[in-house]
Amino acid sequence: MVPEESIIGTLPSESRDTSRALFGKIAWRLMPLLFVCYLIAQVDRMNVAFAKLQMLDQLGFSETVYGLGAGIFFIGYVLFEVPSNVLLRKYGAHRWIARIMISWGIVSACMMFVHTPMQFYVMRFLLGVAEAGFFPGVIFYLTSWFTREYRTKMTAIFMTAIAIAGVVVGPVSGAILHSMTGLSGIAGWQWLFLIEGVPSVLLGFATLLYLPPTPERASWLSAAEQQQLAALIASDRTATPEVSTAGVLASARVWILSGIYGCYGMSFFGFVFWLPTIIKSSGVKDPLSIGLLSAIPWAVATVAMFFVAAHVDRRQNTRGTLMVLSLLAALGWAASPFVVDSVALSMVVLSLAMFGLMASLPVFWNLPTSSYQGTAAAVAIAFITSLGNVPGFFSPYIVGWIKTLTNRLDDAMYLFAAVSLLAVVLLALVSVQTEPAPNGEPTHR
Numbered sequence: 001m002v003p004e005e006s007i008i009g010t011l012p013s014e015s016r017d018t019s020r021a022l023f024g025k026i027a028w029r030l031m032p033l034l035f036v037c038y039l040i041a042q043v044d045r046m047n048v049a050f051a052k053l054q055m056l057d058q059l060g061f062s063e064t065v066y067g068l069g070a071g072i073f074f075i076g077y078v079l080f081e082v083p084s085n086v087l088l089r090k091y092g093a094h095r096w097i098a099r100i101m102i103s104w105g106i107v108s109a110c111m112m113f114v115h116t117p118m119q120f121y122v123m124r125f126l127l128g129v130a131e132a133g134f135f136p137g138v139i140f141y142l143t144s145w146f147t148r149e150y151r152t153k154m155t156a157i158f159m160t161a162i163a164i165a166g167v168v169v170g171p172v173s174g175a176i177l178h179s180m181t182g183l184s185g186i187a188g189w190q191w192l193f194l195i196e197g198v199p200s201v202l203l204g205f206a207t208l209l210y211l212p213p214t215p216e217r218a219s220w221l222s223a224a225e226q227q228q229l230a231a232l233i234a235s236d237r238t239a240t241p242e243v244s245t246a247g248v249l250a251s252a253r254v255w256i257l258s259g260i261y262g263c264y265g266m267s268f269f270g271f272v273f274w275l276p277t278i279i280k281s282s283g284v285k286d287p288l289s290i291g292l293l294s295a296i297p298w299a300v301a302t303v304a305m306f307f308v309a310a311h312v313d314r315r316q317n318t319r320g321t322l323m324v325l326s327l328l329a330a331l332g333w334a335a336s337p338f339v340v341d342s343v344a345l346s347m348v349v350l351s352l353a354m355f356g357l358m359a360s361l362p363v364f365w366n367l368p369t370s371s372y373q374g375t376a377a378a379v380a381i382a383f384i385t386s387l388g389n390v391p392g393f394f395s396p397y398i399v400g401w402i403k404t405l406t407n408r409l410d411d412a413m414y415l416f417a418a419v420s421l422l423a424v425v426l427l428a429l430v431s432v433q434t435e436p437a438p439n440g441e442p443t444h445r
Contacts, residue, residue, distance in 0.1 A: 019232060022225055023150045029220055030145060031154060033203075033210055034138055035161050037101060040199050041134060042165030043172075044108040044127070045073070047196050049273045050173035051111075051189035053280070053287055058187060059115060067400020069120040070273045074392035076128030081386030082379065084133025085140065089378050092213035093141045097134060098204045104130035105200025112190035136381040139365060143377055145215060145229070147236040148366075156309030156362035163305055163358050166298025170276075172196070174291020188287075254380055256430050257368055260322075261388025263423035264364070267329065267357055267416040270395040271350075278336075278350070278409060282343045293347065300351040301358035308359040318366050323424050325363075329356030330420035337410035356420070367430065391419075 052066055061069075088096040107127045114120045138158060146154050173192055181188030212218040215229050275297070279290045308321065332353025339345035368380050399412045 018228070022228060022232075023146060025225075026145050026221075026229075027150075027154060027157075029218075030211070031157050033207065034158055037097070037203050037207065038135070038138070038158055038161035039165045039168070040196075040203060041101075041104065041131060042162050043169045043196050044104060044200060045131070046165060046169045046272050047108075047173055047192055048111070048124075049276050050169070050177060050287070050291065051192050053189075053276055053290070054177060054181070054187060055114075055189040058189070059120075061117060061120070063400045063404045064397070065117045065120070065400075067273070067397040067403075069117070069124045070269075070396035070400075071393040072121050073124045073128040074269075074389050076125040076130075077132045077392070078128075078386045078389050080129050080132035081136065081389070082382040085136045085378050085382035088133055088137040089140070093137060094207055094211040094213050097137060097141075097211065098207040100131060100134045100137075101200050101204030101207060104134075105197050105202075105204065106130075107197075108200065109194050109197030111193040111197070112186075132386075133382070136378070136385040139381050139385075140378045144233065147232055149236075152309055152362060152366055155365050156305055159362045160302055160305045162361070163298045163301035163354075166272075167295045167302065169196075170291035170294035170298070171288070172291070174286075174288040174294075177287040177291075249379070249383065253430065254368070254383060255387075256426055258384045258387035260423050260426045260430070261364065261384050262391045263326075263419045263426065264357060264360060265389050266391035266395045266419045267333065267353070269392040270399050270412060270416055271354070271357075273396040274399050274403075274409065274412070275350075277403070278340075278346070279343070281409065282340060282346050284343060293343065296347045297351045297354040301354040304355040304359040305362060309362045318363055319427050319430060321363055322360050323427050325356040325360045326420045326423040326427070327356070329353045329360075330417045330424075332356060333413045333417035333420060336413045337408075340408075340410070353416070360423075 048070060055061065056063070056066055084096070084100070104127060107123065107130045111123050111127070114123055139155065142151055142154055142158070173196070176192045176195060177188040180186075180191040183191065215221060215226055218226070221229070275294050276290050279293050284290050284293060308325070329352075332349045332351070332355070335349040336346060336353070339349055368377075368384055398415070399409065402412045403409060
């Protein structure tokens with residue numbers, strides 16, 4: 001296997017400038033729409049945490065019911081992740097991403113009609129089914145448009161939507177709950193689901209019109225630019241052997257990477273679904289104030305994702321960087337129970353945890369995307385995403401169970417710290433795993 005060095009970096013200066021201009025043009029055409037789509041996806045995923053501030057009391061749900069319902073999303077998500085990504089490759093990214101967005105927008109808006117725990121569980125499951133395939137589909141889609149040198153930056157831009165959504169969803173959701181409760185006889189949490197679900201449907205139709213399925217179908221690229229891009233992508237892939245689907249699923253590397261992603265998911269989704277409750281437990285009661293405070297850790301995460309992605313050397317220190325970030329996250333989680341009574345200090349340690357966690361996400365995807373291509377890449381990305389999201393089911397439920405049992409979240413924070421340390425151990429194991437060989441068998445570095 002050839003060293004992982006930039007194809008662009010080996011070209012003459014004039015060729016590098018031309019390539020940089022080409023990828024810049026592609027980025028400006030694709031990334032704003034994909035960013036906004038993912039931002040809205042995250043808003044629809046996170047808003048249940050703010051709806052909880054009202055709906056639990058009004059519907060008589062316990063903390064455990066909420067935690068289970070929040071986690072059931074991931075059963076549907078995991079079950080349909082790989083099939084959805086395979087169908088995306090078959091039917092085209094623009095059609096399938098549009099289908100995903102329209103269906104999840106409809107389901108998200110229909111959450112306003114929930115009145116019983118079973119209805120809550122069913123709708124959360126359907127929301128997971130509807131959203132399955134979006135994230136890995138976009139990650140795979142980017143492999144057709146950008147070489148590895150540029151994918152880290154593009155993935156960082158795309159995934160920063162998670163943090164931006166955290167900044168946006170808190171104040172917006174808090175404002176809806178604060179000002180629209182009882183308007184036209186509709187509860188604030190019902191308005192929340194309706195208002196934040198509609199944009200996904202509209203963006204789904206925009207995707208059909210705007211997003212090209214392949215570079216060859218991009219009308220805004222000239223024939224010469226299409227040929228240049230095809231040559232660059234083909235050259236970039238010569239460093240990556242083709243692997244069968246069976247080889248992907250049998251690879252220890254994929255399973256370890258799934259475990260690492262699962263560690264991230266365990267902390268991330270526990271944080272997403274319980275952050276408003278954590279802030280409320282520190283003494284803040286007003287929904288708008290809770291929403292504004294919740295934006296602070298996400299704002300820090302936004303800066304962290306851009307900063308780390310811009311400075312990390314993907315070919316030399318990806319794993320080392322991820323290890324340091326996981327240690328920072330563990331420190332933040334472990335410190336949070338000691339400052340739970342202070343809003344200011346809670347924001348500091350939670351921001352540290354989110355710095356470590358969120359900055360890891362775009363860097364992490366260098367590991368699988370540099371190892372596979374074609375259908376194998378689609379399967380590997382979807383498999384890592386789906387298996388790595390399994391803790392997303394358990395995390396909210398476990399946190400809810402802990403909250404019900406102890407009326408505190410200390411043990412949950414220690415759990416997040418422990419899984420962050422587990423990520424460090426698994427990253428060390430990846431360093432001694434080798435890239436898959438063409439026959440699907442692992443080869444040692």
